[in-house]
Amino acid sequence: MGDRWYHGDSLIAVQLMHELLGDHFHDLPAKQPWPISDWLALPLRRTGDVSHSSVGLLDNDLLKTTTLYKRFAEDDRLRLKMTKVRKGSGKFRDFMMKMPYSTTKTVTFHMNGDLDEVHRVLSTVVHIGKKAAIGGGEVIGLEVSAIDEDRSMIADGKAAREIPVRMLKSYDASYVIRRAYTFPYWDLRNVVDCVAPGGSCQLRTA
Numbered sequence: 001m002g003d004r005w006y007h008g009d010s011l012i013a014v015q016l017m018h019e020l021l022g023d024h025f026h027d028l029p030a031k032q033p034w035p036i037s038d039w040l041a042l043p044l045r046r047t048g049d050v051s052h053s054s055v056g057l058l059d060n061d062l063l064k065t066t067t068l069y070k071r072f073a074e075d076d077r078l079r080l081k082m083t084k085v086r087k088g089s090g091k092f093r094d095f096m097m098k099m100p101y102s103t104t105k106t107v108t109f110h111m112n113g114d115l116d117e118v119h120r121v122l123s124t125v126v127h128i129g130k131k132a133a134i135g136g137g138e139v140i141g142l143e144v145s146a147i148d149e150d151r152s153m154i155a156d157g158k159a160a161r162e163i164p165v166r167m168l169k170s171y172d173a174s175y176v177i178r179r180a181y182t183f184p185y186w187d188l189r190n191v192v193d194c195v196a197p198g199g200s201c202q203l204r205t206a
Helices: 007-028 074-079 115-122
Strands: 064-070 096-101 169-171 176-180 190-193 202-203
Touching: 007 115
Parallel strands: none
Antiparallel strands: 064 096, 169 202, 176 190
């Protein structure tokens, strides 16, 4: 896991977009995110425009760092019938990149929504987190079960996900950060002042 705050609603949204678009999913513009949270209906309850889905809870807090190396192999040049390869720039560029990561045996999300549909969508997930192409975050099992308490937005008086401060009656100001509060989380238009997961807070009643 490359991010300790991985979002369950984003995971569901990606799987639904794959279902809707099929192979055309990969034709989406990489640097121009669609505001899909405005029209993509998830099988989750919403308060305002925030989905009831916590960030993923890992089974440990250990954070490590690894270094990834990318090199263009000579065999690839011959296979692609290329006479010259620019390795200093472009898609064949060599690089070395440090990346933080957490190892975990389980990732737990609390969600409030349609249990059967959430189960159906999540059952199609085969990887979670970063660097799936090299084996990162492989999903080897899924368990979906119902609980009596809604812990998808606030649990034990603390934020279970990023919650915009405009939605809160009270909050711990030391936990306020500027983060995206809805999917796609890399869309800068979704960045607002939020209470981070773990911060004490109380939702407005109206």
